[in-house]
Amino acid sequence: xxxxxxxxxxxxxxxxxxxxxxxxxxxxxxxxxxxxxxxxxxxxxxxxxxxxxxxxxxxxxxxxxxxxxxxxxxxxxxxxxxxxxxxxxxxxxxxxxxxxxxxxxxxxxxxxxxxxxxxxxxxxxxxxxxxxxxxxxxxxxxxxxxxxxxxxxxxxxxxxxxxxxxxxxxxxxxxxxxxxxxxxxxxxxxxxxxxxxxxxxxxxxxxxxxxxxxxxxxxxxxxxxxxxxxxxxxxxxxxxxxxxxxxxxxxx
Amino acid sequence: xxxxxxxxxxxxxxxxxxxxxxxxxxxxxxxxxxxxxxxxxxxxxxxxxxxxxxxxxxxxxxxxxxxxxxxxxxxxxxxxxxxxxxxxxxxxxxxxxxxxxxxxxxxxxxxxxxxxxxxxxxxxxxxxxxxxxxxxxxxxxxxxxxxxxxxxxxxxxxxxxxxxxxxxxxxxxxxxxxxxxxxxxxxxxxxxxxxxxxxxxxxxxxxxxxxxxxxxxxxxxxxxxxxxxxxxxxxxxxxxxxxxxxxxxxxxxxxxxxxxxxxxxxxxxxxxxxxxxxxxxxxxx
Numbered sequence: 001x002x003x004x005x006x007x008x009x010x011x012x013x014x015x016x017x018x019x020x021x022x023x024x025x026x027x028x029x030x031x032x033x034x035x036x037x038x039x040x041x042x043x044x045x046x047x048x049x050x051x052x053x054x055x056x057x058x059x060x061x062x063x064x065x066x067x068x069x070x071x072x073x074x075x076x077x078x079x080x081x082x083x084x085x086x087x088x089x090x091x092x093x094x095x096x097x098x099x100x101x102x103x104x105x106x107x108x109x110x111x112x113x114x115x116x117x118x119x120x121x122x123x124x125x126x127x128x129x130x131x132x133x134x135x136x137x138x139x140x141x142x143x144x145x146x147x148x149x150x151x152x153x154x155x156x157x158x159x160x161x162x163x164x165x166x167x168x169x170x171x172x173x174x175x176x177x178x179x180x181x182x183x184x185x186x187x188x189x190x191x192x193x194x195x196x197x198x199x200x201x202x203x204x205x206x207x208x209x210x211x212x213x214x215x216x217x218x219x220x221x222x223x224x225x226x227x228x229x230x231x232x233x234x235x236x237x238x239x240x241x242x243x244x245x246x247x248x249x250x251x252x
Numbered sequence: 253x254x255x256x257x258x259x260x261x262x263x264x265x266x267x268x269x270x271x272x273x274x275x276x277x278x279x280x281x282x283x284x285x286x287x288x289x290x291x292x293x294x295x296x297x298x299x300x301x302x303x304x305x306x307x308x309x310x311x312x313x314x315x316x317x318x319x320x321x322x323x324x325x326x327x328x329x330x331x332x333x334x335x336x337x338x339x340x341x342x343x344x345x346x347x348x349x350x351x352x353x354x355x356x357x358x359x360x361x362x363x364x365x366x367x368x369x370x371x372x373x374x375x376x377x378x379x380x381x382x383x384x385x386x387x388x389x390x391x392x393x394x395x396x397x398x399x400x401x402x403x404x405x406x407x408x409x410x411x412x413x414x415x416x417x418x419x420x421x422x423x424x425x426x427x428x429x430x431x432x433x434x435x436x437x438x439x440x441x442x443x444x445x446x447x448x449x450x451x452x453x454x455x456x457x458x459x460x461x462x463x464x465x466x467x468x469x470x471x472x473x474x475x476x477x478x479x480x481x482x483x484x485x486x487x488x489x490x491x492x493x494x495x496x497x498x499x500x501x502x503x504x505x506x507x508x509x510x511x512x513x514x515x516x517x518x519x520x521x522x523x524x525x526x527x528x529x530x531x532x533x534x535x536x537x
Binding site for chain 2: 132133134154155157158159161164205208209210211212213214215216217218
């Protein structure tokens with residue numbers, strides 16, 4: 001039995017509940033607002049709200065920061081590249097024997113992009129921490145995302161963990177027999193590992209398709225249960241979106 | 253003469269793998285309603301292939317496989333899988349939904365059952381395999397034994413009357429093996445499910461099974477009641493199997509040490525009774 005985090009189970013440990021369809025709609029609206037806003041404050045507010053919500057869900061801060069690490073790196077690169085152009089120099093740097101001047105206009109432009117990026121990632125993380133992968137897929141199915149895409153994603157989610165375990169086992173078996181002593185051997189071992197996983201994936205696909213066929217599969221996984229949206233959820237989502245819309249208009 | 257209807261019958265079934273390697277040869281098997289039948293064989297003897305032929309997953313074989321008198325190749329997959337289902341050796345090959353409930357409901361939903369009936373079927377199936385209350389549990393969070401139980405529940409929820417099981421006790425600890433066999437016996441006795449099970453667990457087989465076939469190199473070497481099938485150690489070794497440990501001990505006591513016994517017991521309980529009888533007999537004399 002595995003005790004590792006599971007993609008298929010939500011992270012939240014509180015009683016917060018909202019229909020995933022509303023969450024998805026809210027997220028889509030929020031992303032639209034974030035990307036279309038020209039200033040700093042609104043995206044910063046969205047990021048702060050998302051981060052607070054994630055902490056309210058009792059997600060360990062380390063985990064959240066880990067998820068933010070890649071976008072933060074991208075944001076830093078964006079700020080740096082953008083700041084190389086402009087009129088008013090604010091800082092002069094010398095890196096690897098090369099001299100750089102960072103300009104005020106570029107820095108501001110880069111910072112705007114970075115904060116938008118963080119706000120968007122924060123909002124998407126808030127969704128992913130508050131709903132399981134299958135829930136999100138079922139929500140997407142109800143919003144008319146192509147079923148085949150949903151099915152493939154569902155199976156990928158289900159078997160990703162099996163394959164990562166399989167990869168770890170093969171890696172350990174190779175390591176036990178000195179498969180990673182030296183660059184050449186390491187490359188060879190990685191190639192074998194990748195090949196074995198591809199073969200395993202085909203075997204798994206065949207077995208799963210047989211298992212599904214013998215349980216009446218005829219080309220459609222019934223993911224989405226047509227339950228009516230609760231008025232309370234709709235009202236909550238509407239109020240939240242209205243608040244964000246006002247903030248989008250009012251904030252610089 | 254036993255007039256119990258035959259549910260599954262194999263007549264002269266032969267099959268070769270696509271590369272021409274013979275897998276099964278001239279197999280004749282009868283499985284009657286409510287029977288708990290075992291296919292006993294060493295690794296590579298053709299057990300899994302035989303189950304796949306029975307289940308209609310392999311269709312290019314010679315001979316006949318009859319399900320309730322109808323040739324399986326003439327039946328649609330829907331007709332076959334409403335009555336009979338195969339539980340794979342590795343439950344990870346069989347379970348594909350994210351959580352227990354969604355996996356078990358997959359069959360009934362595809363059968364077009366209304367939502368209320370689906371729920372009832374899932375709950376009944378989970379209760380039958382002792383997994384009530386696990387509906388929301390993620391498949392990845394289950395132990396190997398629990399996954400095997402959920403695999404069985406997935407087929408029971410479809411109302412299968414015949415279960416084909418490929419090594420249901422493989423990979424389980426001794427207690428898990430015993431519990432699995434108890435579960436299958438309960439399904440067989442109390443729910444009337446006809447079971448065909450491929451295995452090489454010689455120690456468990458005589459305790460639970462009604463009828464046994466020994467498969468070696470794709471051919472049925474012997475078939476009948478467990479006491480008819482388990483004979484002498486040498487004959488069992490020829491098919492790469494052995495007698496149950498208790499039977500081997502008693503066989504040696506009888507044939508090598510001259511202990512006077514009428515027959516070879518196959519279970520500990522039977523052996524205990526026989527040995528107590530012998531001891532009491534010695535005490536009286």
